[in-house]
Amino acid sequence: MTGKRRSQWIAGLFVLAVLTYLYAPIIVIVLFSFTTSPRLSMPIEGLTFDWYRSALDNPLILSALTNSLVLALISAVAAGIMGAAFSFGLMRLKRPHVREALIGASLLPAIVPLLVIGISLAVFFRVLGMPQGLINTAIGHLIVCLPFVVLTMNARLETFDFSMLEAARDLGATPVRTFLDITFPLIRPSVVGAALLAAALSLDEFVITWFNIGNQQSVPVLVWGMMRRGVDPSINAIATLLLTLLVGLVICSNLLGRKKRS
Amino acid sequence: MTNAAVEIMGVRKSFGSMTALEDVDLTVADNEFVSLLGASGCGKSTLLRIVAGFEYPTSGKVRVYGEDVTTRPPERRPTNLVFQRGALFPHMNVYDNIAYSLKLKKWSKKRIDDKVEEMLALVRLEHLGGRGPTELSGGQAQRVALARALAGEPKVLLLDEPMSALDLKLRQQMQLELRAIQRRLEATFVFVTHDQTEALVMSDRIAIMNRGRIVQVGTPQDIYRRPANVFVSDFIGQTNLLRGTVQSIQGGVATLDVVGTRLTVATVTGVSVGARAALSIRPEAVRVSRQESLPEGRGVEGRISEIIYLGSSIRVGAVLADGTTVWADLRDEEAEGLAVGDLVKLVWAPAAPTLLLGDNE
Incomplete structure (x- = not known):
């Protein structure tokens, strides 16, 4: 009996250790974004919102935040629409092996190292004579996001009953009417969920952004620059803001996905 | 023939190199209940989908009450189809599912209400108008699908194995109900099935299909007592x-x-x-x-x-x-x-x- 209890204790401790290992860095960052001490040191002397204030007062940080949000919005909308259209088209293909091959091809960029994509894009845009900036970066983000959008859309469309679309046509709806009345309302949660995921991926994308954004800043690029000059506690504040945003997006994305399945 | 509801004339259908239908001729009379019976892959569903407008024949013609509908899209055909798995719209309740075709036809609210009520009574689901499709049993869902297809008053109702997912008892009960509804409405039904008993129980005439051809058409008695060939005699009973x-x-x-x-x-x-x-x-x-x-x-x-x-x-x-x-x-x-x-x-x-x-x- 005691032996059993002891082994349960050990198992519990192990789980706790793993969870600590996973979350400690994040917790530390969140914690220090609220502490008065400008240096990362223990014990905590007092709590403050000063770092958030100074972060949001800094024009560099504000413009980086704006850029990041613009990139996230473009990624969400563009990847959502393109991914949904692509997946929907795939599902209508009659030959299963062609569909499999196309899904595989569309997922490949997710395996290609970001460094390779980042550099190739930079070279490619230079050849085209496009100056580095937000547009190039947005195109890069789309490449990163699309495979994930296609993947989630595919998983959710697997259960989509296409005979519903035929039923609507049969009952007198034109193809446009069918899309508005049936297709769109039914896939909307999945598309929005996938778009939120795209936004989350775009928000913390660093490698491709760094190679293509030029002299502009996104939040990850800015933070990286600030880190090189020593640890500024407002970085903790920015990181915490970003974290909150990302967690929120991923949770919303998952909730929307779940609702569709039930 | 003046009272022909559906005329299928020399219909061929190939998908790439595969021939699904070879030169099929079939005439369904007004008020008739005709079953297309055959094993899976015999072309019966393809034939039904050609009549519904989801597939176009490679050659041949389809007429519904004298009108050539061969190249018309499904939304402009006087036929409605009951799908194998119902295909109810999950984001609409039973009422809205049944009312869908009527709203598209821009009927008045009052007229739609009356029609939906009539349809619900027909399939004996009077109190389920507010339910969502996920809250229905398999038998109820298929009844709603039937009501939805009949609401728009199609000239011909097409049914694609609508009971294949139901258990035997329920299927037997629904066979009789479906037959009674068809007689009451004096409607023309074309029913696809692979179940010979189902075809025998419900049909005025049965068209037996094999490898993309109709091998015999006749009343259930004809087909049972006087099969035209070895395939039919083996397939039926x-x-x-x-x-x-x-x-x-x-x-x-x-x-x-x-x-x-x-x-x-x-x-x-x-x-x-x-x-x-x-x-x-x-x-x-x-x-x-x-x-x-x-x-x-x-x-x-x-x-x-x-x-x-x-x-x-x-x-x-x-x-x-x-x-x-x-x-x-x-x-x-x-x-x-x-x-x-x-x-x-x-x-x-x-x-x-x-x-x-x-x-x-």
């Missing part, structure tokens, strides 16, 4: 096929040599002396006799190999000299005293067998 060579044809009677026994049967067109042919006899038409003499031309000798209790009858199998098993369905008292290994005579009435020209020996 159980049958005994006694294969042999035609010895003579005289006065409308053909004589066949089957395992050394001469059997007689009413001849059919296309039979010639020396041809290979088969005699089809239903198990319920075969009697088992222990008498010494074999009645002239309508009996064979065999040894009982199996006795199977089926509840309402007893099925006795006897092996002939060439190894063919002939089955006889007997009543309890007829099977009394029979045992495996007995040498018996299998006999039948003169009108019982049908002569078939073998097409798949």
Whole structure:
């Protein structure tokens, strides 16, 4: 009996250790974004919102935040629409092996190292004579996001009953009417969920952004620059803001996905 | 033909190199219940989808009440289809599902209300208008699908194996209901199924399909009693096929040599002396006799190999000299005293067998 209890204790401790290992860095960052001490040191002397204030007062940080949000919005909308259209088209293909091959091809960029994509894009845009900036970066983000959008859309469309679309046509709806009345309302949660995921991926994308954004800043690029000059506690504040945003997006994305399945 | 509801004329359909339908002709009369019956892959669903407008024939024509609809999209055809798995719209409740086609037709609110109520009453789901499709049982969902398809008052209702997902009891009940609804509405129904019992129970006429062709069209009785070929006799119900060579044809009677026994049967067109042919006899038409003499031309000798209790009858199998098993369905008292290994005579009435020209020996 005691032996059993002891082994349960050990198992519990192990789980706790793993969870600590996973979350400690994040917790530390969140914690220090609220502490008065400008240096990362223990014990905590007092709590403050000063770092958030100074972060949001800094024009560099504000413009980086704006850029990041613009990139996230473009990624969400563009990847959502393109991914949904692509997946929907795939599902209508009659030959299963062609569909499999196309899904595989569309997922490949997710395996290609970001460094390779980042550099190739930079070279490619230079050849085209496009100056580095937000547009190039947005195109890069789309490449990163699309495979994930296609993947989630595919998983959710697997259960989509296409005979519903035929039923609507049969009952007198034109193809446009069918899309508005049936297709769109039914896939909307999945598309929005996938778009939120795209936004989350775009928000913390660093490698491709760094190679293509030029002299502009996104939040990850800015933070990286600030880190090189020593640890500024407002970085903790920015990181915490970003974290909150990302967690929120991923949770919303998952909730929307779940609702569709039930 | 003035009262033809659906005319399918020389319809062919190929998907790439695969031919799904070969030169199909079929006319469905007004108010008629016609089943397309066949095994999976025989082309029956493709044919129905061509009538509904989801597929266009490679060649041939489809007319509905005289109008050529061959190239019309489904939304502009006077037909409605009940799908195999219902295909109800999950984001609309039962009422909105049924009202969908009526809203598209821009009916007034009052008229839609009345029609939906009428349809719900027809399928006996009066109180379920507010339910969502996920809250319905399989049988209820198929009833709603039927109500939705009928609400728009189609000239022809098409049904694509709508009961295949239901359990046997429910299916039997719905067969009778569907038949009653069809009679009450005096509507034309074209029903696709792979279930021969379903087709026999409901249909005015059955079109049996095999490998993209209609192999026989007729009333259930016609098809059961006078199958046109070996495929049909084998597909519909159980049958005994006694294969042999035609010895003579005289006065409308053909004589066949089957395992050394001469059997007689009413001849059919296309039979010639020396041809290979088969005699089809239903198990319920075969009697088992222990008498010494074999009645002239309508009996064979065999040894009982199996006795199977089926509840309402007893099925006795006897092996002939060439190894063919002939089955006889007997009543309890007829099977009394029979045992495996007995040498018996299998006999039948003169009108019982049908002569078939073998097409798949």
